[in-house]
Amino acid sequence: MEITSQRAGDFVDVTVIGRLDGYWADHLTKGLEDIMRQGADRIRLNLSGVTYISSMGIRVLVQFHKKLHSIHGIFLVSSPSDPVKRVLSMTGLQDVLMPATSSRAQAVARQESIRRLDRKNSTFEIFEYGAPGSTLKCRVIGAPDLIHGCRFSEANCRTVSFPDATVAVGLGAFGNSFSECSDRFGEFLAVAGAAAYLPTDGSNVPDFLLSHGAFVPELQVLYSVVCEGPLALLARFEAKQETGRVGLTELADLCLEVAGTNQAGIVIIAESAGLVGAALRRSPVGAGAESAPFGHPEIRKWLSFTTEPSHARALAVVAGVAARSPDGALAPLLRPSGGDLALVSHFHAAAFSYRPLQKGRAGSDRLSK
Structure with a gap:
């Protein structure tokens, strides 16, 4: 089987050539999953070069139709070969996977962003989230x-x-x-x-x-x-293909910029390129040891470090605060974030099994699910 893809406006056109049977179904599944992980939520599948499709192949089409529908995306079959068109018609899937007009695509509208930003490693779309003037x-x-x-x-x-x-x-x-x-x-x-x-x-x-x-x-x-309180803004971001990832410090700095503040509470939900950090190995109660937990060599007993990025390709929920000029009670909590930016922060992360995220303003609903 040969699979190629290219961007066409809001859609990614995927062309498949060969047999879509039990042997090749997993190959197509992996290819479509990789395309979705790259941020695509509108996919057109050109099956004009498919000579045969089995029930396993049909299952793949239905699976990705449901996945994209669940995030308000679109999954269409275009230009099916005669064998594919015949099977889709007999199974009652032609109207689902091959809508007669583009009305379905037009019906899935996204709220326009209020601001777009381009950075060295990433692009951002900014959306209103809470009521005007909302603050934490x-x-x-x-x-x-x-x-x-x-x-x-x-x-x-x-x-x-x-x-x-x-x-x-x-x-x-x-x-x-x-x-x-x-x-x-x-x-x-x-x-x-x-x-x-x-x-x-x-x-x-x-x-x-x-x-x-x-x-x-x-x-x-x-x-x-x-x-406490409503979050003010939603920033949707994507890594540029040449870099493939966006650092936490870059994200935190961007959040402070778009919020127009020197300190902010931040929640991030994104696919992880790898989490790096530390966690306590022992409860910090009543130790009475002056050098615990950061002094050497006691640090080895108290803290566990990631020796290399962990939880790659997982869905990460990251929460915390970041500041450029911390003051008051926040200052003792914050640590330098690294890089060239004069940024301090305190973040915790939790990793979950990967799920695709809905683009635009409505994608924020995933936080509560």
Whole structure:
């Protein structure tokens, strides 16, 4: 089988030549998945060169029609060969995969962006998200400086709820009391009524809580930065083909630029090119060791580092704060972001199985799903 693709306006035209049977179905599946991962959400499949299509081939067409429909995209079959057209007609799929007019394509409209930006490694579309003038109100809970020496105690712990309109990162644990959680405190993030954290009890298995009905995720928190209120803007971005990735520092800097502020709460949902970072290996409670957790050689016992980028091609949810000139209670939480930019930040990330994201303003709905 031969598969080629090229961009044609809003569509990617994919030409397939050969047999679309059980043997080649996986080959086409991989090819279409790669095209979707490159950002395509409108695909036209030219099957004029397909000499035979089996039920496995039909399954691939239906699968990608459903995938793109779920993100308000389009998947069409154009110029089918006689064998393909006959099978589509007999299975009742001709009207679904081969609409008689372009009305379907025209019906899937995207909200126009309010601003477009071009950067060295990426392109951005900016959309209105919240009401005009929307801002996040950020506050710091606890004493982040106690991480030096790992000096947290029961007096520093409090119970905090994280409802839908909240973005938060910090150190905490799922449980009912400090004593129950004392050997499990670790990094957490909370976004859109969901909270996830990484225990330090040796299990190394992430856990999560989701809002449902009257239930709201609740953690025992040692410290946290909590941002409350509606997000103001949505920035949709794509890496340029020659670079293939966009760095977190570049994204954070762009967010500050478009928001017109020196500090901001940020949520990112994107396909990961690889996550790099560190996580606590032990609960930072009552250690009383001056050099913990950052001093050498104790750092090896306290922190786990990614020796190489991890979770490549996963769907990453990243939350935190970034600033150019931090002030007040935020300053102790923020660290240099690297690169040539005078940017400091504090982000936590959670990795999930990959799912395609809807383009434009409506794609933000994925945050709550």
